[in-house]
Structure formats: structure tokens, C-alpha cells
Amino acid sequence: MPDLHLPLGFQYAGVHCGVKSDAKKPDLSLFVSDRPCAAVGVYTQNRVVGAPVIVDRARTPSDSVRAVVINSGNANACTGERGVEDAQRMTALVAIAVDAAREDVLVCSTGIIGHHLPMEQIENGIGLAKGVLSGSAESLELAARGMMTTDTFPKIASRSEDWDGTIVTVTGACKGAAMIAPNMATMLAVVMTDVAIDATQASMILKEAVDESFNSISVDGHTSTSDTVLLLANGASGRPAETPEEIESVRSMVTLVCQNLAEMIIRDAEGAEHFVRIEIAGLPDRNDARKIAKTIAEGALCKTAITGNDPNWGRFVSAAGYSEVEFDLNQLSLDINGVRVFESGSPVVYDEALVSSRMAEGEVNLHLDFGGETDPAGPVVFLTSDLTAEYVRLNSEYTT
Structure with missing residues (x-):
């Protein structure tokens, strides 16, 4: 993990704040860009959706997202208006911590359905996570662990290419082991790149990548309430994708990262032997x-x-x-x-x-x-x- 090449301009954190009872397991993660990102999302097709999906659908696509906050252990789904307010509160707390507008923070939750979030613990956790943000591979691994529910290992994939002397990178982290089916399932993914692309380009790239990866796996046919894949592009490499060849290169890297993550989900499928x-x-x-x-x-x-x-x-x-x-x-x-x-x-x-x-x-x-x-x-x-x-x-x- 320490040798993993990561995109420029992103920091990560994963901490335990008390959503999960096991103090050894991180349950809150932050992904933060030091500059605005073009951000798009693909979400569950279930008619019953978690509060974070409602919030993120309203905020993407965007050209100004700065951060993603994720908690595990509680899906904040089927929790009514209070659930939406809690999800919005999470984004507001992160916005204060990273000096961003609340509309520029996205949120995901995964875990048990039908329980309200323990907001006091989450507020403390956001403060803890802010204090340990880092661009290291170790911090990214902790953030990947903070997303996990029944997963047995953190899921991270990365691809880099040399564009005339400039290294450009796509890196993703995801969670998922069951309630997995096409049209997204109980899985969350944050995919990040330091290439500059706009939201229109990102939407096209992510849709194609998801169709060839997360929408091409199934553990049990159960499409969940919380499924979310987010693509964030901050341009920190200084290289925009301008030519058709460069856009295709980004599409290929994003697709490969998503396919690698999707394969990890199936290899970690609950109880699986094959x-x-x-x-x-x-x-x-x-x-x-x-x-x-x-x-x-x-x-x-x-x-x-x-x-x-x-x-x-x-x-x-x-x-x-x-x-x-x-x-x-x-x-x-x-x-x-x-x-x-x-x-x-x-x-x-x-x-x-x-x-x-x-x-x-x-x-x-x-x-x-x-x-x-x-x-x-x-x-x-x-x-x-x-x-x-x-x-x-x-x-x-x-x-x-």
C-alpha cells in the first residue's frame, strides 16, 4: 500500500467515532480535495433510498465539490425527514472543517436500515478525521476501512499514465460484500482523479465505467437503498483532458479502476467459496x-x-x-x-x-x-x- 501512486490534491482519513460498537473498527471516513472538483454520481435504482442519496442527487453533477464524508454501521435509510436533516448536518460539519460551502460536500452512509444516526458521535468523528487528514496511502487505507460493513478487507485500486512527462492518476476506494446486484447494490465507491475534466465529461465517463463494472456484478440480486459511486476530478496534475485520446485515456483508467474494485467485491462476497x-x-x-x-x-x-x-x-x-x-x-x-x-x-x-x-x-x-x-x-x-x-x-x- 505505501508504494501506491495517488492523485495529487486529495487527502483522506478514517477514524472510529462510535457508530460501530467495536472501537478497533473505523466507522467514519473523509475524502477531501484541496480545490474544487467536477463531481458526478451514479446511484441506486431502488425506489427506497437512503437520505444521503437524496442529498447527493440534488448536489450532483457539480463543478465545485470539495469533500465526501461517509459513515458505516448505519445506513440512515427509511429515517424520514430527520434522516435528510442529519445527512445535511454531516455535510455542514465537514464544510466548516475544510472551509467549503455545505453544498460542496457529499455524504454516504451504509449499515443497518431504519435507525437514526448518532449525530453527537458523528460530529466528534468529523473533528477527529479533520485532525488526521493526510495524502498518504496509509490514510487512504483507513478511509477505505471506515466504509466497511461486512467486508473482510479494504478495497482500493489505482491507475496512472504518463502524459508527456506528467503523471495523471485515477484512484478509487469502495465497500461491498452482499446485497449486491446490477443497477448498483450495497456498495459505495469514491473515485478520484487529478486530471481536469468537466462535469459533462465526467458523467459520460462514469456511466460507461459503472455499466462495465458495478452494474456487471451480483452476489444475491438485492439492490440496496444506499448504492453510490462518485467520481471527483480536481485537475491538480495541471493536465486537462482535451483531446479525444486523452478523454479516452481517462475513461479507460476510470473503467479499469471500477472493474478492479468490482472484482474485489465479488471476491469478498459473504460466505462465498467460488x-x-x-x-x-x-x-x-x-x-x-x-x-x-x-x-x-x-x-x-x-x-x-x-x-x-x-x-x-x-x-x-x-x-x-x-x-x-x-x-x-x-x-x-x-x-x-x-x-x-x-x-x-x-x-x-x-x-x-x-x-x-x-x-x-x-x-x-x-x-x-x-x-x-x-x-x-x-x-x-x-x-x-x-x-x-x-x-x-x-x-x-x-x-x-
Whole structure:
């Protein structure tokens, strides 16, 4: 972590303030820019949203955001008008601490639903966080830990490029381990860059990045109340993205960072024993391909087959069939971990014990080819996990 290259002009903090009972766990995080940022967000599609989502939707896109404050342990969701007031109060306290307007501070909360925030503890925590703000990798890790709920490790990713002697960087931190589904799930992410882009450019870049990352993963199909991905661009590198090539470079870096973070979420999925990659090729419409992949990823019978290392290809093929996407079964083929198990609508002879043993290694790749032309962008990739007894135990004992 100390060798991680970070974007210029940002500072971070993660502290324990008492939202969580365990004093060893940070529960409040700050991300602060030393100058105004172009800022945009992508938010949950759930009709039931947390108070911070209401506040942030009203404040983005923006060209003047200075900070993001996040608490874990309490989602501040389904908390009525008081919840909105508390979220606004959090931004006002941070604004005072970093000498910004309250409208230029964004807020996220994650944790248990239906409880009011302990504002006295949060106010103290903001003061503590202000006092330890730093641009170091260690501080960024603490901020990433302050976002965590059932996560088992902090999730950070970074990419840098050399633009004619100037290093430009995109770095992101996120949280998420369950209640994960496309259209955003119980995950929060703050992505930062020191390239100068405007809010219009940032909106385009973030939407595409999210579609190829956070909207292409699922643990359990549950879209939560608090999902938020924020992109902040402060221009501290002194390099604006002006040419189409430079804008594409930023888009690529943001997408890669988001994809790396999304993969970490799936690898940290609650109770999971298998990391699953679903590839859909040979369909003319990438949205249709993603719909099929999502259907397979969230099918209980598909997930439990993977848990049991059972190459029961009929479950995957039939799940594609009820996805409501039209295709010709006689053109469909399926490989499991590189072994052809179904071809052109018919079963093939394969070594079931071999495929099962490969699945037991913990990585499962399902490649479905629907027989059409190959998309120049490659197959649609969707990530998921299996469904284990441990997942059931965790979510039957943990109140959300």
C-alpha cells in the first residue's frame, strides 16, 4: 500500500467515532480535495433510498465539490425527514472543517436500515478525521476501512499514465460484500482523479465505467437503498483532458479502476467459496447479453450447483432460456472452465470428474456462445459468487 501512486490534491482519513460498537473498527471516513472538483454520481435504482442519496442527487453533477464524508454501521435509510436533516448536518460539519460551502460536500452512509444516526458521535468523528487528514496511502487505507460493513478487507485500486512527462492518476476506494446486484447494490465507491475534466465529461465517463463494472456484478440480486459511486476530478496534475485520446485515456483508467474494485467485491462476497466469471458472446445486443448473464448469476440453482462443484450445465442453459432474451438454442454452446459441455443445442461427451475438480479450485468460468458475430469489444463479462450455507447463516443472523 505505501508504494501506491495517488492523485495529487486529495487527502483522506478514517477514524472510529462510535457508530460501530467495536472501537478497533473505523466507522467514519473523509475524502477531501484541496480545490474544487467536477463531481458526478451514479446511484441506486431502488425506489427506497437512503437520505444521503437524496442529498447527493440534488448536489450532483457539480463543478465545485470539495469533500465526501461517509459513515458505516448505519445506513440512515427509511429515517424520514430527520434522516435528510442529519445527512445535511454531516455535510455542514465537514464544510466548516475544510472551509467549503455545505453544498460542496457529499455524504454516504451504509449499515443497518431504519435507525437514526448518532449525530453527537458523528460530529466528534468529523473533528477527529479533520485532525488526521493526510495524502498518504496509509490514510487512504483507513478511509477505505471506515466504509466497511461486512467486508473482510479494504478495497482500493489505482491507475496512472504518463502524459508527456506528467503523471495523471485515477484512484478509487469502495465497500461491498452482499446485497449486491446490477443497477448498483450495497456498495459505495469514491473515485478520484487529478486530471481536469468537466462535469459533462465526467458523467459520460462514469456511466460507461459503472455499466462495465458495478452494474456487471451480483452476489444475491438485492439492490440496496444506499448504492453510490462518485467520481471527483480536481485537475491538480495541471493536465486537462482535451483531446479525444486523452478523454479516452481517462475513461479507460476510470473503467479499469471500477472493474478492479468490482472484482474485489465479488471476491469478498459473504460466505462465498467460488469466484464466478460469466462470459456471453455471439449476441448482437450487449444489453441482452448482460441480461442473460445476470439471470444465470442470480439463479439459485445455478449458484448452488457451483457451490457443489457440479457441472450441471442444464441449469445454466435453462436460466438463459428464462431470461426473456430471444435466441436460437441450436446455435448455443457452453464451456465450463474451458471444457465444452454443450454444443450447438446438444450435449457432448466430456470428463465430468475433470470439470468438477477444476470447479473445486474456487474459480469458475462459464462461457456461453450464442453463435452470432463476435462483438469487437469482446464478450460481455459478468461476475458473481456461489450460494453457500455460510451466506445464509450470515444473513439470517445479521440485521440489515
